[in-house]
Amino acid sequence: MASVKPSGRHFSACFKCIRTPASVNVNGTSRRFLQVSxxxxxELQTQSTPSPTPPPPTMKxxxxxxxxxxxxxxxxxxxxxxxxxxxxxxxxxxxxxxxxxxxxxxxxxxxxxxxxxxxxxxxxxxxxxxxxxxxxxxxxxxxxxxxxxxxxxxxxxxxxxxxxxxxxxxxxxxxxxxxxxxxxxxxxxxxxxxxxxxxxxxxxxxDMNKPIYRYLADQKWRKYKRLILEQRISQLNLVPDFLPALNPVADVDLGFGRKDVAPGEFVDSALSEQMPRLKVQTFEPGEKLVSVVVVDADVPVLSKDSFTTHCHFIASNIPISPTQTSIPLIRIGQQDNKTEDVSARKIALPWQAPYSIRGAPYHRLAVFVLEQKDAKALDVEALKNTKRAGYNVRAFVEKHKLNAIGVSVFRTKWDDSMAGVMERAGLKDLVNVELKRKRIEPLPYKRRTERMR
Structure with a gap:
């Protein structure tokens, strides 16, 4: 991402808080390289067997x-x-x-x-x-x-x-x-x-196990979807606000319920209250272990009149491959609740619904898919001690030697459902808070005095 501007997205911290009423064998591949034409x-068969015509794709x-x-x-x-x-x-x-x-x-x-x-x-x-x-x-x-x-x-x-x-x-x-x-x-x-x-x-x-289909899928992704993702990374300043550099090599599809979310799209708070669903398509052979991290970079700090980061979700030791693309976070959470083996659990920090205070700018929530080095499992129990407020994703990546292979981003802002979402998330004190910009006084030479009139 060398073309990304180095300057991050900075919000003006001029707000005041008011209260309002409530509302091949060489590298492990098969010896049979390609499909026989x-x-x-x-030439080998005396009688060819007709292949059935493929069924038409399902339409709405x-x-x-x-x-x-x-x-x-x-x-x-x-x-x-x-x-x-x-x-x-x-x-x-x-x-x-x-x-x-x-x-x-x-x-x-x-x-x-x-x-x-x-x-x-x-x-x-x-x-x-x-x-x-x-x-x-x-x-x-x-x-x-x-x-x-x-x-x-x-x-x-x-x-x-x-x-x-x-x-x-x-x-x-x-x-x-x-x-x-x-x-x-x-x-x-x-x-x-x-x-x-x-x-x-x-x-x-x-068959994504074959190199030719992985190559064709990679080329198709790079010609359109990756270009849009790079544009959103640049426009929303994911670099350097979240990480110093991003080079996506995997296609990450994000969705909430039945709604597919494009990179940078606004998501209604009623939808984002539930855990998202992810589909990660890799184009390299072999299985990988990845961690999924969701970070909000635009949480206002009322006491300091500034902004900070907040971690909404961390899950580790999730296997993916070119043929195993789905990351069912809801099902993973259900399995963690049933299992008694602490080491087998994958979710370190459960999903916390994104929220936005009334009057604040929109929040950018980045969903990172981080590859674990040498497919080495992380200690999920140790990750549970991670503090959500002021979370630093750069330090997390450097400490555990992770590599960001995929990313997606969505945005949230105050809407009609936000009050109920915040109450259910235990943020009832912030429901009646409204942020308004302070009036900026004009420069002395622009002030109109009685003498000038």
Missing amino acids: ASARE SAAKKEVPEYMQKWGELDAQTVDEKREERRLVRREGVQPVGSRRRRTILNRMAANRADEIAFEQLPFQAFQEARKFLLQDRQEKLKAIEVQTARINNLMEQDPAVSGGSSAKEARLRSMRNHVQELIILADINDPVVKKKFEDGEG
Whole structure:
């Protein structure tokens, strides 16, 4: 985040308090690098088995919401087969669903459905140009597989070589690391142009255990969602107000109940009173242990006429992986209440509802996903002694050697439900407090006196 401005967000502390009435084998991967393409299967099998067509994605039922009469005249719109721009716009407008894949692919599937050719698998489409292109891609894939075998043999030979011959242990490790990265690039290049792989990824059927699907998901995230996240990090000054630097490498989806929360969105206090739900998609192989920390950086201190931080939640030792993306905090809390083993508990500081005093600026609440070094478990019992008021997330990260791999942020402000939320949270004394800006006296030369009049 080198482009982020170094200056943090500073609020004017000019408030006064008043009272109001109440209201590959090289690095642990499988030896079978990629999915066998359709041409190879045709050579090995005398009779091909047709693959069933994927079911269309679930759409929001029109019965759940009132649809205007002019939208009902549009008829049925399928995200798999719409092939006109007008129908695509209607699909997004009425159903709230994006079309699947490219328009060229949807046109082919639409024609197949019109000709009642559903029994033909996607990779066996009867188009000469398509099949000739697949033959060319298969030849390129075979070249990549041969290069992978050669590179793997070189890595095995280097591993058996004496470090003194390789220029020392550090030079040997650096060379091995470079060669393994090259193998990973070849694995991705061998399958990146396979139309079956692209179709499965577009349909959401990709296996995230395979490098190609992790790579495609990472590229899709970086082209849109990560750019928005970087913009919110810069606009809301998460750097340096929370941490000195942030480099998100995991996609963090935040939500409360059934509501999905975009980075920087305002959340009603009635929703944020319950623990959030998180979905963390990583793009690196293997399982990780992470800690989830929620911090508010804009809590007003009435006695000092300033602002401080407040910790709303801490949970540690939560496993995630490319295929295990959900972090069900509510379920984790229920399991902690049932278990008698103290060391098996994960929540150190239970969820405390975000609050805002009437008249105060909005609060920024950052949700950090922190990777624990070497997947080493933290002592949750020791973390329970953490003070919420004045919490320093930088010191927490440095003390336990954590790495911020993902982040999301939401905002809260005074609303109609805030009084009830604060009473249930034990903050009844702050319900009737209202902050107002002090009147700033003009400079002497701008004052109008009787003499000047």
